[in-house]
Amino acid sequence: MSHDAVAHTHRLHDGDPHAAWLGITLVTAGEGRAEVTLTVADHMLNVHGTCHGGVLFSLADAAFQYACNSHGPVAVAAAADIDFLAPVGPGTRLRAVATERARRGRSGIYDVAVLAPDGSVVAEFRGRSRVLDRPPGPADGDRR
Amino acid sequence: MSHDAVAHTHRLHDGDPHAAWLGITLVTAGEGRAEVTLTVADHMLNVHGTCHGGVLFSLADAAFQYACNSHGPVAVAAAADIDFLAPVGPGTRLRAVATERARRGRSGIYDVAVLAPDGSVVAEFRGRSRVLDRPPGPADGDRR
Amino acid sequence: MSHDAVAHTHRLHDGDPHAAWLGITLVTAGEGRAEVTLTVADHMLNVHGTCHGGVLFSLADAAFQYACNSHGPVAVAAAADIDFLAPVGPGTRLRAVATERARRGRSGIYDVAVLAPDGSVVAEFRGRSRVLDRPPGPADGDRR
Amino acid sequence: MSHDAVAHTHRLHDGDPHAAWLGITLVTAGEGRAEVTLTVADHMLNVHGTCHGGVLFSLADAAFQYACNSHGPVAVAAAADIDFLAPVGPGTRLRAVATERARRGRSGIYDVAVLAPDGSVVAEFRGRSRVLDRPPGPADGDRR
Numbered sequence: 001m002s003h004d005a006v007a008h009t010h011r012l013h014d015g016d017p018h019a020a021w022l023g024i025t026l027v028t029a030g031e032g033r034a035e036v037t038l039t040v041a042d043h044m045l046n047v048h049g050t051c052h053g054g055v056l057f058s059l060a061d062a063a064f065q066y067a068c069n070s071h072g073p074v075a076v077a078a079a080a081d082i083d084f085l086a087p088v089g090p091g092t093r094l095r096a097v098a099t100e101r102a103r104r105g106r107s108g109i110y111d112v113a114v115l116a117p118d119g120s121v122v123a124e125f126r127g128r129s130r131v132l133d134r135p136p137g138p139a140d141g142d143r144r
Numbered sequence: 145m146s147h148d149a150v151a152h153t154h155r156l157h158d159g160d161p162h163a164a165w166l167g168i169t170l171v172t173a174g175e176g177r178a179e180v181t182l183t184v185a186d187h188m189l190n191v192h193g194t195c196h197g198g199v200l201f202s203l204a205d206a207a208f209q210y211a212c213n214s215h216g217p218v219a220v221a222a223a224a225d226i227d228f229l230a231p232v233g234p235g236t237r238l239r240a241v242a243t244e245r246a247r248r249g250r251s252g253i254y255d256v257a258v259l260a261p262d263g264s265v266v267a268e269f270r271g272r273s274r275v276l277d278r279p280p281g282p283a284d285g286d287r288r
Numbered sequence: 289m290s291h292d293a294v295a296h297t298h299r300l301h302d303g304d305p306h307a308a309w310l311g312i313t314l315v316t317a318g319e320g321r322a323e324v325t326l327t328v329a330d331h332m333l334n335v336h337g338t339c340h341g342g343v344l345f346s347l348a349d350a351a352f353q354y355a356c357n358s359h360g361p362v363a364v365a366a367a368a369d370i371d372f373l374a375p376v377g378p379g380t381r382l383r384a385v386a387t388e389r390a391r392r393g394r395s396g397i398y399d400v401a402v403l404a405p406d407g408s409v410v411a412e413f414r415g416r417s418r419v420l421d422r423p424p425g426p427a428d429g430d431r432r
Numbered sequence: 433m434s435h436d437a438v439a440h441t442h443r444l445h446d447g448d449p450h451a452a453w454l455g456i457t458l459v460t461a462g463e464g465r466a467e468v469t470l471t472v473a474d475h476m477l478n479v480h481g482t483c484h485g486g487v488l489f490s491l492a493d494a495a496f497q498y499a500c501n502s503h504g505p506v507a508v509a510a511a512a513d514i515d516f517l518a519p520v521g522p523g524t525r526l527r528a529v530a531t532e533r534a535r536r537g538r539s540g541i542y543d544v545a546v547l548a549p550d551g552s553v554v555a556e557f558r559g560r561s562r563v564l565d566r567p568p569g570p571a572d573g574d575r576r
Contacts, residue, residue, distance in 0.1 A: 018196040021187040043165040046209065052162040053209075053221045054202025061198045065190065077197045079367065079416065081225035081513060083560060085536040102545070102553045104517040109556050111543070113534070121534045124541050126558055128367065128515060223511065223560065225369060227416060229392040246401070246409045248373040253412050255399070257390070265390045268397050270414055272371060272511065306484040309475040331453040334497065340450040341509045342493045346486025353478065353485075365485045369513035 005031045005070040012069055016062070022055070024062050032100030032110075034066035040092045051088035060112040060125035063098035067110050068129035075108065080127040088122050096125075106131040149175045149214040156213055160206070166199070168206050176244030176254075178210035184236045195232035204256040204269035207242035211254050212273035219252065224271040232266050240269075250275040293319045293358040300357055304350070310343070312350050320388030320398075322354035328380045339376035348400040348413035351386035355398050356417035363396065368415040376410050384413075394419040437463045437502040444501055448494070454487070456494050464532030464542075466498035472524045483520035492544040492557035495530035499542050500561035507540065512559040520554050528557075538563040 009029035013019060019026075019036075027035040038059045046052040060082065068075040088094065094114055101109040107130055114123040153173035157163060163170075163180075171179040182203045190196040204226060212219040232238065238258055245253040251274055258267040297317035301307060307314075307324075315323040326347045334340040348370065356363040376382065382402055389397040395418060402411040441461035445451060451458075451468075459467040470491045478484040492514065500507040520526065526546055533541040539562055546555040 012191050016191045017187050017189045018198065022198075043161050045161050047156050047160045047213070048218070048220065052202065052205070053224065054162065054166075054198060054205045057201045057205070057224075058196065058198025061196070061201070065197075069191070074192070076192065076231075077228050079225065079227045080197065080201075081223065081369070081558075083223045083534075083539075083541055084221055085534060085539060085541075087220075101543070102515075102517060102556050104553065107515075107517060109515055109517075111533070121536065124534050126513075225414075225513070227390075227395075227397055229390060229395060229397075245399070246371075246373060246412050248409065251371075251373060253371055253373075255389070265392065268390050270369075300479050304479045305475050305477050306486065310486075331449050333449050335444050335448045335501070336506070336508065340490065340493070341512065342450065342454075342486060342490025345489045345493070345512075346484065349484070349486045349489070357479070362480070364480065364519075365516055367513065367515045368485065368489075369511065371511045372509055375508075 003072050009066045009070050019062050034063045034098045036063045036096050056123045059096045063096040063112045064110045064127035067098035068108050073131045075129040075131045078128045078130045082125045086122045147216050153210045153214050163206050178207045178242045180207045180240050184234050200267045203240045207240040207256045208254045208271035211242035212252050217275045219273040219275045222272045222274045226269045230266045291360050297354045297358050307350050322351045322386045324351045324384050344411045347384045351384040351400045352398045352415035355386035356396050361419045363417040363419045366416045366418045370413045374410045435504050441498045441502050451494050466495045466530045468495045468528050472522050488555045491528045495528040495544045496542045496559035499530035500540050505563045507561040507563045510560045510562045514557045516555050518554045
């Protein structure tokens with residue numbers, strides 16, 4: 001195939017300011033899949049002293065974005081859900097592994113498992129993507 | 145009533161490192177409700193140059209956490225979902241308004257609308273909370 | 289307004305074989321809202337002797353379909369989620385009340401509360417709709 | 433192992449009035465998995481002449497219930513979501529295949545693909561289960 005999903009995903013990651021700010025690293029990429037990591041910093045904790053759900057979501061969302069854009073055409077998130085299965089303490093190195101569950105027309109469904117170093121699942125994420133005709137912009141109106 | 149939901153929520157917000165790091169401000173609080181704001185910074189953008197879904201989730205999640213903990217007993221997020229309705233550009237001041245949809249036993253459902261300055265909805269979030277017997281910790285096992 | 293949402297929704301309900309089969313009655317309708325009822329029959333029970341989640345979903349989904357189609361253009365369900373808050377016994381008369389949470393471009397979000405006779409919430413449903421260019425059909429391909 | 437998941441699941445199916453009423457057949461069962469089938473009847477159609485979302489949900493939910501109860505302890509549905517990917521016409525023989533995505537403490541996450549005869553995915557379902565101390569009943573209060 002002429003499309004190089006690995007190189008394409010690394011370019012996406014290199015141009016992602018939010019991933020850099022959070023300290024998200026891209027580990028592996030491919031057609032419809034991606035794996036990223038992040039180490040939980042003290043400023044990522046919530047009122048209970050455990051990792052904020054928004055950080056777990058952001059990590060899973062990064063893996064999802066890379067996986068759903070790996071095919072080439074610009075895809076955006078239409079919706080997502082997350083289940084929090086276990087609390088995560090500071091200093092934990094988390095992995096998020098995204099796989100493609102289904103693709104039909106412009107719609108795609110991607111599952112992301114967020115894993116602790118011992119391989120146990122701390123969160124499960126499911127993202128819904130939609131391929132656009134053209135890149136989205138701040139003044140575009142309906143993103144979905 | 146002896147429980148002061150407003151003061152309690154402000155104490156929660158003051159002890160939330162992640163909210164401070166993101167620049168989230170608590171605007172109003174009450175029994176089962178909360179409103180927070182955030183201005184989209186350049187490091188919150190995704191590969192498309194619009195606000196990252198993880199930031200919209202984190203803002204909504206903050207409002208949800210304050211609302212579900214406003215009653216006093218410690219509540220944690222069990223699950224959440226979000227629908228992204230419109231892209232958001234840098235510099236936008238967002239508001240997230242959380243309201244209580246249902247509460248039954250230890251379970252609660254909270255809806256959060258994320259709003260642009262013109263009042264239009266850019267994202268809709270629904271969070272599921274669960275009241276704990278005791279505060280959660282990193283070594284607690286099942287958070288749910 | 290020339291569009292009569294009430295009459296339109298009653299026509300939709302009269303032409304809905306599944307609603308008739310389940311014994312769903314349309315109580316009220318309007319722009320972006322609908323209320324339906326159903327009495328739990330013995331053949332709607334699950335292995336635990338309580339009302340099957342699929343029946344609660346179907347009742348909420350009926351209210352959602354009427355509410356999202358009340359504006360005139362043909363809308364279909366793209367996705368939905370449901371939280372089960374309390375078990376329901378046989379003979380219970382349930383009400384499902386659908387309201388419009390957000391509408392943007394072709395996308396809509398509708399919330400449906402499923403209520404016991406005493407007004408307590410037994411399930412909360414959120415549906416995502418999408419307006420089509422033309423009516424869907426079995427050979428249409430992508431429904432979303 | 434002394435627990436026979438296959439025999440246990442067949443007993444559950446045999447005592448499920450709703451599955452019998454819908455015409456759901458149990459094809460295979462095992463620890464954390466189940467496959468069921470249903471043929472779309474005319475009374476399962478919606479206002480558009482395609483299979484009602486509530487029927488697709490009920491079929492997926494049946495597979496989910498069998499899979500999450502296959503381990504022995506009584507588990508109930510706490511929540512579920514479904515994405516509708518393609519319309520389904522009358523007479524279609526559908527298959528729903530449930531697999532276990534994660535289990536932690538009393539919580540479980542199960543994914544169910546609903547498939548057309550050609551193997552294409554028409555809906556994706558994710559169910560959240562919770563193991564109970566004792567069987568649920570109509571007067572039990574909080575099911576979750």
